[in-house]
Amino acid sequence: MNKEQEIMRFLNKNVFDPVMNSDKASQKLKIGVRQTKTKLRHQDAMGMLRFFWASISGTSRSRSFAAQMKKEGFNRFEEVMIEFRDKFNEEWIRKKD
Numbered sequence: 001m002n003k004e005q006e007i008m009r010f011l012n013k014n015v016f017d018p019v020m021n022s023d024k025a026s027q028k029l030k031i032g033v034r035q036t037k038t039k040l041r042h043q044d045a046m047g048m049l050r051f052f053w054a055s056i057s058g059t060s061r062s063r064s065f066a067a068q069m070k071k072e073g074f075n076r077f078e079e080v081m082i083e084f085r086d087k088f089n090e091e092w093i094r095k096k097d
Contacts, residue, residue, distance in 0.1 A: 003045035007088060011040070011052075014080045019069070029072055032065050049088060052077055 019025045019033045055062040056077050066076045
């Protein structure tokens with residue numbers, strides 16, 4: 001598994017899949033998850049990390065999306081931030097696949 005796949009596996013398991021597999025998640029939220037996944041797929045591992053941290057620091061789109069996820073009761077990037085930081089750190093990114 002390459003680094004991009006590893007990041008997506010983590011985010012799918014902890015953030016995206018619960019939304020996509022839920023009968024209770026709004027269509028708006030599911031569309032947002034699909035758009036986010038598409039953006040991430042067009043990045044290399046470093047770009048994916050930057051996207052994650054930029055989303056947490058709060059772009060105009062990420063703030064409203066995170067608020068909608070929280071309102072609907074789903075994990076946001078903020079809830080998995082510590083585990084993400086510990087797993088996908090500088091040592092990990094420098095390590096060869």
